[in-house]
Amino acid sequence: AQSVTQLGSHVSVSEGALVLLRCNYSSSVPPYLFWYVQYPNQGLQLLLKYTSAATLVKGINGFEAEFKKSETSFHLTKPSAHMSDAAEYFCAVTSPSGGYQKVTFGTGTKLQVIP
Amino acid sequence: DAGVIQSPRHEVTEMGQEVTLRCKPISGHDYLFWYRQTMMRGLELLIYFNNNVPIDDSGMPEDRFSAKMPNASFSTLKIQPSEPRDSAVYFCASRKENQPQHFGDGTRLSIL
Numbered sequence: 001a002q003s004v005t006q007l008g009s010h011v012s013v014s015e016g017a018l019v020l021l022r023c024n025y026s027s028s029v030p031p032y033l034f035w036y037v038q039y040p041n042q043g044l045q046l047l048l049k050y051t052s053a054a055t056l057v058k059g060i061n062g063f064e065a066e067f068k069k070s071e072t073s074f075h076l077t078k079p080s081a082h083m084s085d086a087a088e089y090f091c092a093v094t095s096p097s098g099g100y101q102k103v104t105f106g107t108g109t110k111l112q113v114i115p
Numbered sequence: 116d117a118g119v120i121q122s123p124r125h126e127v128t129e130m131g132q133e134v135t136l137r138c139k140p141i142s143g144h145d146y147l148f149w150y151r152q153t154m155m156r157g158l159e160l161l162i163y164f165n166n167n168v169p170i171d172d173s174g175m176p177e178d179r180f181s182a183k184m185p186n187a188s189f190s191t192l193k194i195q196p197s198e199p200r201d202s203a204v205y206f207c208a209s210r211k212e213n214q215p216q217h218f219g220d221g222t223r224l225s226i227l
Contacts, residue, residue: 034215043119043206043218044158090158101146101170103216105158 002027004074004091006106014114019063019078021109023091026072033074034092034103035065044090050074061085086113117141119219121207127225133195136222139188140209148216149182149192150206158206164190197226 007022025031032051036044048059055067061084065076074091091106120139128134140147148163162172167184175182179198184190194201204223208216 036218041220041223043208043220044216045218046215049215101163101165102160107157 002031002093002095002104004033004093004104004106006089006091006109008109009107010110010112012112012114013081015083016080019076019081019085019111021076021089021091021111023065023074023076023106024072025074025091025093027093027095029095031093031095033065033067034094035059035063035074035076036090036092036105037061038088038090038108040087047076047089081111081113083113083115086111119207119209119217121205121219121222123222124220125223125225127227128197129227130198131196133193134197134201134224134226136192136205136207136224138190138192138207138219140190140207141217142188144209144211144217145187146210146212146216147184147190148208148210149190150208152204152206152221153202161192199226202226 003026005024034049035047037047038044047063048057050057050067058064063078065074067074088108088110090108092103094103122137145166149161150158152158161174162182164184182192202225204221206218206221208218210216
């Protein structure tokens with residue numbers, strides 16, 4: 001079984017401040033991990049993915065995430081928040097035991113950026 | 116390069132009516148997924164296909180829901196009869212082997 005837990009359904013940051021969105025995963029086998037972003041009235045877009053190569057993964061729009069096996073975490077960060085970052089962010093996990101087919105999504109974190 | 120295309124974008128219908136949601140996956144993608152998103156339950160996988168064959172439909176909530184993929188470029192999700200609790204945003208996603216999923220913009224379904 002696999003799962004992800006996103007801590008905090010809502011996060012508010014000031015424009016220019018550090019963005020930190022937390023994700024912890026549970027998987028009995030080495031996982032693949034993803035972060036997706038969803039803007040209003042749109043589908044999910046892939047921000048970045050971890051697939052057992054480098055533990056620090058860089059994605060689009062200045063976001064990055066670090067895979068920490070010892071902490072079973074895959075937190076998403078961005079050094080300086082921009083107004084356009086306001087959206088909902090989903091952490092997701094899959095694994096080879098499911099043939100990488102079934103992806104389990106977290107419950108999402110809505111990011112608010114305050115001017 | 117066109118993304119995943121879903122239609123309609125919005126659907127409002129009365130309880131008891133048949134609803135058909137449509138999806139055109141990205142060309143060359145051999146997996147197709149149908150999800151439902153609600154405030155209460157988040158994003159739920161309903162069913163997925165590989166090479167047009169349904170592989171896992173364990174997420175389909177009831178027999179009122181059915182999905183088909185007659186060819187590599189088209190899939191439908193049908194609800195018959197529809198009920199108010201089916202109101203949600205339905206997403207289609209597609210991908211190639213061992214690649215992340217690409218999502219459509221969804222169909223916002225309201226059952227009155």
